Amino acid sequence: MTTSVSGPDVRPDLSRSPRSSAVAEEVGRAAVRVVGLGTHLGATLDWATRMGRIVPLPGHGRTWERWSALATAAAHDVGAARVLEPHLDALAILAEARASGELEDDALAPLGADEESAWGVYAAEGAEPLRARRDADDRWTLTGTKTWCSLARDLSHALVTAWVDATTRRLFAVSLRDPSVTAHPGPWVARGLRGIVSAPVDFVETPAIAVGGDEWYLHRPGFAWGGIGVAAVWWGGVLPVLDAVRSAAAREKADQIAFMLLGDADTAVWAARTVLGDAAQRIDHEDAGDPRLLAERVRAVVASSVEHVLTIADQALGPAPLTTDEAYARRTADLRLYVRQHHAHRDLVRIGRRVVGG
Known part of the structure; x- marks a missing residue:
């Protein structure tokens, strides 16, 4: 069976997010209009620079809008989100530097x-x-x-x-x-x-x-917020994979194993969404505590959830979409590489040391 996640009809189910975002919807609409999103680099870069003008900075009550915009971009194309995320991060860094007096307005x-x-x-x-x-x-x-x-x-x-x-x-x-x-x-x-x-x-x-x-x-709070933005991309990138598992479970002849795998995948995605939403609220209410510890916890949960869903999808869908569906195969390959920005056990060691240190 081939379960496709390709084509301009991709609509990531962001109703599963803590709240809706008009900015995310605009990012999605703009993504649909790009011919070769994620594969035509010039067109994707043009789209990313345009989105940089509308995606809000983290904090000030708009952190979730920013992360849902990144997740929406990744739900349309992981490669496109990989282009967008560092561009947005750079703009946030420059804005933070200007706001804190570390950079003059015309310095660049x-x-x-x-x-x-x-x-x-x-x-x-x-x-x-x-x-x-x-x-x-x-x-x-x-x-x-x-x-x-x-x-x-x-x-x-x-x-x-x-x-x-x-x-x-x-x-x-x-x-x-x-x-x-x-x-x-x-x-x-x-x-x-x-x-x-x-x-x-x-x-x-x-x-x-x-x-x-x-x-x-390295020591500004925004360093941690940027790291969580990457996790938001991972989460958005795996949403269409979850949709493919759901479609498999919705088939007339689906068995109990199909439902079990869907439940497992849905739970993992829910966990990722929940920690991202909680982190956004903590940032917006200046209640993040140790920013590094918050970011490392969120990234660990989201990375684990994404890797788990990718494994479940392999089991639920078999080899067909990996060998016959270009968009699906590219998405999963992109995600597996992108999530390696999380350093697995080494990052967990760092969390443990921070927890012991109080």
Whole structure:
């Protein structure tokens, strides 16, 4: 049996969310109009930059609107949401920096950044650190290689962490179109998120604008909120998979096993939705406690739920949709790779240490 989740009729059942979101509905309507959403990179980037103008920042009573918009994008196409999420995260970081006085309103003008810019966020650390140097005129440059830079050959700008000395990191804005920047085409042999290449980028005395002070990027509350936004994408991405399991259980000849698998999958999705809704309310009411612990708990629950539903779907649907339904096969491959941003047992160890530390 083939259970399709493809085509422009995909309507993620976000009635299962804590509350509806007009922004999410607009994101969904815009997604339907994009030809090649998630597969045509140019069209998807244009859509993402447009959505960046309407999706609200986290906090101030609108966190769930933001996360439901990300989930809606992922329900339409996981790859498209993978493009949208870091762009929205970068805009939130810049807004947070401006609001806290860490960045002047016109500070990015020398980089040619404007509302048409398409942003990435590169904070992974490789074997060799990316170095930042400040000259006598208080101008910063970056030199070295940054790993895991998604879409660096296609984006216009990025926020990049770099080391100012042996123990201190700062965040910098750069133009990826500066001639001093070389984005590698690979290696990228992934079967999931095949068009979202994440490869190294070389910087050679690249002009940069500091965003925040020493360690500001990692210690601000918004760092945790961005991590939960990724979990919202995972949740939205698995909703059509749950719908496929539901369709299988609704067949006339469905047996008790089909109902059991659906119940198991539905419960897992409910758990993911519930922790996301609870976290959004805590953020909006400034009752999040330890932001890092909240984010790690939410990500752990959502990642576990998504992985569990993917396994259930394999059992409930068999090999047919994985071998004959392009959209379904691509969705599950994309999700399996994307959810690996959660580091499984290592992240659980970090939660345990935080809990013991009080």
